Amino acid sequence: MSSLLPVLVNSLLAAGLYATMAYGLAMIYGVMRIINLAHAGVMMLGAYATFTLFTRFHMDPFLSLLVVVPLFYFLGVLVYRAIVRRLPRASAGPSMESLLLLFGLWLVLQNLAYFIWTGETQSILTGYTMKSIEVLGVRVGLPLVFVFAASAASLLFLNLFLRRTYAGRAIRAVTQNRDAAWLSGIDAERVSAAAFGIGTAFAGAAGTLMSTMYAFTPDFGRSFLLKAFCIIVLGGMESFTGVAAGALVLALLENAVSAWTPIPTTFQDAISFTLLVLALVLFPKGLPGLAAGLSRKVTAR
Amino acid sequence: MIRNSLRAIIGIGCLLAGVSFAHAQEIKIGAVLPITGKESKIGGAYKQATELAIKEVNDAGGLDLGGQKRKINLILLDDTSDGAKSAQLVEQLCAQEKVDAVIGGYGSQLVQAQSVVPERYGIPYISGGAGARGIYGRSKWVFGTLSPVDVLSQTQMDFLSSLVAAGKLRKPLKIALITENTEHGKDYVQGIHDYLKAHPGTFSIAVEESFELYAPDFKPLLTRVQNAKADLFMADAHLEDFISMQRTYTQMGLTHQMLTYGARGSDAAARKALGPATDYIFASGWWSDLLPYPQVKAFNAKWKTATGAEPQWYHATAYETVRVLLTAIRKAGSVKPDAVRSALASVELKDSILPGGVLKFTSTGQAVLPFVVTQNKPGDKVDIVWPREAKTGDPVAPIPR
Numbered sequence: 001m002s003s004l005l006p007v008l009v010n011s012l013l014a015a016g017l018y019a020t021m022a023y024g025l026a027m028i029y030g031v032m033r034i035i036n037l038a039h040a041g042v043m044m045l046g047a048y049a050t051f052t053l054f055t056r057f058h059m060d061p062f063l064s065l066l067v068v069v070p071l072f073y074f075l076g077v078l079v080y081r082a083i084v085r086r087l088p089r090a091s092a093g094p095s096m097e098s099l100l101l102l103f104g105l106w107l108v109l110q111n112l113a114y115f116i117w118t119g120e121t122q123s124i125l126t127g128y129t130m131k132s133i134e135v136l137g138v139r140v141g142l143p144l145v146f147v148f149a150a151s152a153a154s155l156l157f158l159n160l161f162l163r164r165t166y167a168g169r170a171i172r173a174v175t176q177n178r179d180a181a182w183l184s185g186i187d188a189e190r191v192s193a194a195a196f197g198i199g200t201a202f203a204g205a206a207g208t209l210m211s212t213m214y215a216f217t218p219d220f221g222r223s224f225l226l227k228a229f230c231i232i233v234l235g236g237m238e239s240f241t242g243v244a245a246g247a248l249v250l251a252l253l254e255n256a257v258s259a260w261t262p263i264p265t266t267f268q269d270a271i272s273f274t275l276l277v278l279a280l281v282l283f284p285k286g287l288p289g290l291a292a293g294l295s296r297k298v299t300a301r
Numbered sequence: 302m303i304r305n306s307l308r309a310i311i312g313i314g315c316l317l318a319g320v321s322f323a324h325a326q327e328i329k330i331g332a333v334l335p336i337t338g339k340e341s342k343i344g345g346a347y348k349q350a351t352e353l354a355i356k357e358v359n360d361a362g363g364l365d366l367g368g369q370k371r372k373i374n375l376i377l378l379d380d381t382s383d384g385a386k387s388a389q390l391v392e393q394l395c396a397q398e399k400v401d402a403v404i405g406g407y408g409s410q411l412v413q414a415q416s417v418v419p420e421r422y423g424i425p426y427i428s429g430g431a432g433a434r435g436i437y438g439r440s441k442w443v444f445g446t447l448s449p450v451d452v453l454s455q456t457q458m459d460f461l462s463s464l465v466a467a468g469k470l471r472k473p474l475k476i477a478l479i480t481e482n483t484e485h486g487k488d489y490v491q492g493i494h495d496y497l498k499a500h501p502g503t504f505s506i507a508v509e510e511s512f513e514l515y516a517p518d519f520k521p522l523l524t525r526v527q528n529a530k531a532d533l534f535m536a537d538a539h540l541e542d543f544i545s546m547q548r549t550y551t552q553m554g555l556t557h558q559m560l561t562y563g564a565r566g567s568d569a570a571a572r573k574a575l576g577p578a579t580d581y582i583f584a585s586g587w588w589s590d591l592l593p594y595p596q597v598k599a600f601n602a603k604w605k606t607a608t609g610a611e612p613q614w615y616h617a618t619a620y621e622t623v624r625v626l627l628t629a630i631r632k633a634g635s636v637k638p639d640a641v642r643s644a645l646a647s648v649e650l651k652d653s654i655l656p657g658g659v660l661k662f663t664s665t666g667q668a669v670l671p672f673v674v675t676q677n678k679p680g681d682k683v684d685i686v687w688p689r690e691a692k693t694g695d696p697v698a699p700i701p702r
Contacts, residue, residue, distance in 0.1 A: 010520050017518075119341035119382075121540045123574035130578055132552040141552035215544035215574055219339045223515045258521030265522040266482050266511045 007259050009138040011251040016148030018247035020209055021224050022231040023154055024202030026243045029232060030175045031195035034084070037102040039203050039228065040221030041109035046072060046207020047216045048117055054124050061124055061212045062146060068208045069201045076200025079105070080193045113218035123215040143212040150209055151244075154202070158240045171195055226269070230276040236286025245287050250275060327374040328364060328636055330355070330626070331394030332404040333415060338382025340408050343615045347407050347430060348377060350619035353607055354627075364627055367634045373627070380406060384414035391415045395422035401636040402427070402626055405445075407615070409433035409484050416443045425629075425641045429622030430615070432587075433484040438665035442638075444645050445667045446622045446660065450485050450563075451492030453585045454537070456672040457561060458496040458504070460583070460687040460696075461533065465503055469698040470532075470558055475507035477531035477557070479522065479546075481538050482511040489537035489563055507531040515541055519549040527555060537563035544574045551578045558699035559583065567675050567683045580679050581700040583686065585672040588614040588655055591685045591693050592673065600654045617654055625650045625660050656691070 021043065028036045036042075049068050053059040059067070083105070087098050131142040162168035173181035174191045182188045210216075210224070227250065234246030253271055257263050283290040332351055335344030355375050363370035376398055380387035387406055394400045395418060405415050405428030412431035419426035419442035428436075432447040464470045478493060480486035490509070497504055508529035510522055523546070526534065534557040538546060543565040565571060566584030590601050590612055600620070604612040629648045633640035646662060653660035656671045663669050674687035676696055684694030 006524070010524070014518050014520065114337060114341065119337075119339055121342070121544070121570045121574075123544055123570070125574055125576055130548060130551045130576070132554065139552070139554050141549065144552075213545070213548065215541045215570070217339060217541065220515075223513070224517055227517060254518070255521055259524060264510055265525065266513060268516070268518075268521070269513055 005136055006138045007252075007255045009135050009140065011248065011255045013135075013140055013144045013148050014251035014255065015244070015248040016151035017144065017209070017213075018227055018231055018251055019244045020147060020151040020154065020202075020206045022228040022235070022243050022247060023158065023240060024199040024206065025228050026232045026235065026237060026240060027158075027195055027202060028199035029237050031171055032084075032192055034087075034098045034102070035229075036199065036203075037099060037225075038105040038109060040225035041106035042072065042076075042200055042203035043207035043210065043224065044113060044216065044218060044220040045109055046204035047211035047214075047220060048113055048122070048207075049204065050208040050211045051117075051122050051124055051216075054126075060126065061208055062150070065150070065205055065208055068204045072204030073197040073201040075204075076197035077193050079200065080196035084196060085189065085192070110218045117218065119217055121215050121217050124211050126212070129212065141213070147209045147213070150205075154205070155240055155244050162240075167191075167194060223269075227272055230272045230279075232286075233276055233279050234286055236288040239286075239288050242286055242288040249287065326369075326371050328366070328371050328630065329374050329376065329398065329400045330402055330404060331391075331398055331400035332375060332377045333380050333387055333390045333394065334377065334404075334406045335382040335387075335408065335411060336377075336379035338380075340382040340406075340411065343407050343430070344379075344382065346613065346615045347619040349608065350616040351375070351377070351404060351623050353604075354620045354623035358627060364631055366631065366636075376400060380411065382408075382411065384411055387411045388414040388418055391418040391426075392421075395419070395424045400424065401638075402630070402641060404428070404622060404626065406430055409436065412436055412445070413484075416440065419443055423638050425626075425638060425645055427622055427626050427645065429618040432488070434488060434665075434667065435484060437667040441646075441666070442642060443666050444662055446618055446625065446655070447587055448668060448670045448672065449492075450488035450537075451495065452669060453564060453672050454489045454492030454535075455496045456585050456674060456687070457535065457563075457583070458493060458500070460674045461559065462500065462503065463687065463689075464559070464696060464698045469696070472503040474504050474533055474558070475529070475531040476504055476533045476535055477526045477529055478506050478509045479526065479534070479536040479538075480511050480563075481542060482513050486511060486537045493535065504533075512542070514539060516545070519546045520553075522546075523549055523553055523555065527553065532558045534560045535563075536561065538565060540565060540568060540570060544571055547571075547575055547578055547582075551575075556700070556702055560700060561585075567677055572677070572681060577679065579677050581677060581697055583674055583676040583696070585674050586614050587670075587672065588617040589673045589675055589683075589685055590617075591675070591683070592654070592656065592691055593693070594654065594658055596652050596658075597654045621650070621653055621655055621660055625653075 025036055025039050028034055046068055050061050050064045053064040088095055128142045132139050133142055162172055170186045170191045173186055174188050178188050231246040231250055234249055235242035254268055257271055258265050334347050336348055355373050358364055359372050363372040378390045380390050391403055394403055402425045405412050405426055407430030409431045412428045413436050416436050420440040426442050427444040429446045431445055432450045434449045437445055465472050480489050508525055512522055543562045561583050564584055564586055566582040572579050601612055628650055629644035630641055633644035650660035656673050660668055673685050675683050676686045677683055685692050686696035
């Protein structure tokens with residue numbers, strides 16, 4: 001039986017990866033109440049963009065974030081202005097039209113990738129891909145450590161951006177109440193475009209980071225998308241700290257089940273979905289909602 | 302005027318009759334392959350090899366059928382790697398195109414979907430791209446040239462036993478058995494279990510786990526492997542999972558006396574993705590261009606001239622699938638479905654380039670041929686290390702740390 005420390009270290013690092021996949025999805029849902037089914041397609045495109053920069057210009061994958069992030073931001077704004085803003089707005093939740101449209105976009109991106117890069121399996125091998133270091137006595141892959149660092153930096157950036165800048169505050173205002181924000185003079189359309197751009201940029205960045213760890217084809221991202229859904233439901237769909245906490249809970253559960261129970265690892269996905277169902281039934285507002293509820297109970301006593 | 306019109310009509314009639322006679326002289330072969338979509342890489346390779354095999358026959362004047370040379374008309378359709386579409390296209394070939402035989406696709410999932418159609422139309426069907434046992438034996442019209450995956454894992458066990466007999470590995474040996482949760486993976490596991498039952502004493506299983514395709518994190522799974530302290534690591538995985546798993550395996554610093562990912566190992570994409578981390582991995586394959594048969598050397602040269610590239614195993618199996626079908630049609634002496642089916646059931650392609658040199662089908666319609674075991678060596682070198690009579694180099698065992 002494994003001891004506690006390896007489980008904690010592995011879970012923390014896996015959570016970094018999971019959170020990276022989910023930030024973009026949470027940003028778009030928070031502002032527009034749209035579940036971006038094209039998220040996996042954008043991650044895949046991010047991986048291929050990184051691959052192209054690596055093979056054509058010998059650019060290090062982590063350095064290529066400097067190109068991928070702005071490029072995908074503008075791609076997101078373009079997609080928003082061209083198609084997403086034409087969708088009927090549903091205040092209660094994602095409309096069927098948005099789900100169908102973004103699923104269609106995913107298929108288009110997939111076929112575009114087949115056309116450009118073919119279905120051949122691609123990967124990126126750098127000098128550090130196979131390297132590992134010891135973290136608290138646990139041997140872990142160097143790319144995963146870098147991904148964790150990027151994820152932590154993203155969380156810090158998102159929190160500072162949303163709290164300290166006008167654009168960030170405007171995004172939060174639109175997230176909380178779109179009409180009230182509009183009445184206060186905030187251009188909700190512009191904010192939505194920016195949020196879709198940021199969400200797309202984060203998805204592209206997630207693709208870049210994952211390309212350092214996985215081989216990929218145009219089908220890449222499907223299994224990650226399902227995990228990302230589970231994480232944003234756990235995280236409360238609107239809070240990035242909640243998303244990070246959701247990622248940690250999922251990673252902890254997966255690693256703990258594997259280390260301390262005889263349940264076969266093939267049930268890893270079943271764990272994610274059981275957690276998803278439990279979260280939706282027991283605390284639909286996610287972990288932040290659960291924490292707020294508990295805190296209210298303690299205060300009442 | 303009327304006479305001229307009559308002449309024209311008669312002329313056109315003769316021309317059309319001539320065209321239809323010429324069509325009647327053709328042998329119509331249909332093929333449904335995944336030329337686009339997720340299986341497009343190997344599907345495209347199957348297309349290339351199928352077309353080459355047919356071109357060779359047509360360039361030689363056609364297939365000799367009862368003393369008459371008949372050209373082959375290949376109708377090739379793309380199923381976009383979609384199972385439902387794949388079955389529908391096979392149906393289209395049988396019902397609308399009225400083909401004389403169908404060549405099936407690549408990938409057990411797609412071939413499984415296709416394989417229910419030939420029975421409905423009574424058309425001979427042969428696939429060069431599906432090794433799952435479950436596909437065969439259900440319809441007398443379905444044939445396949447890929448040997449079953451359980452034979453693949455049993456061949457690997459034979460190879461490992463030979464290393465024990467040679468004193469390179471010391472028994473008892475504990476196996477970590479890790480497979481994908483697919484028909485392919487299950488057949489692989491079945492092969493190992495059958496072998497252990499038939500040959501008790503040398504090997505035992507220390508840990509047995511499966512994983513879903515394209516798993517995001519292999520760390521929990523490999524932690525179990527680490528804790529099991531096995532001597533041999535035997536996995537069966539698709540290329541993407543092989544790359545991800547072997548990266549995590551290397552980063553975790555895992556070592557075993559021998560290491561395999563089933564049929565994966567010497568793929569160019571994997572060596573590019575993993576570099577020296579693929580050294581000493583052994584793999585079983587349906588074919589190798591290193592096989593020391595004269596017909597393999599001739600095929601290698603022919604393929605290189607035609608395409609400018611080295612042939613891979615899937616080129617060879619696709620090529621042989623066409624050859625064995627055409628041999629059966631020639632043997633049948635006609636394109637009558639029953640005659641071709643019977644000929645396929647009893648055909649023996651004696652100059653086959655596949656391992657063993659003779660391609661024939663068992664009673665289920667699936668060929669059961671020996672596998673070759675290759676081992677990667679440093680510097681991108683690959684050797685056939687099993688069977689003994691085909692080996693091009695000595696196996697390195699145990700893997701040097």
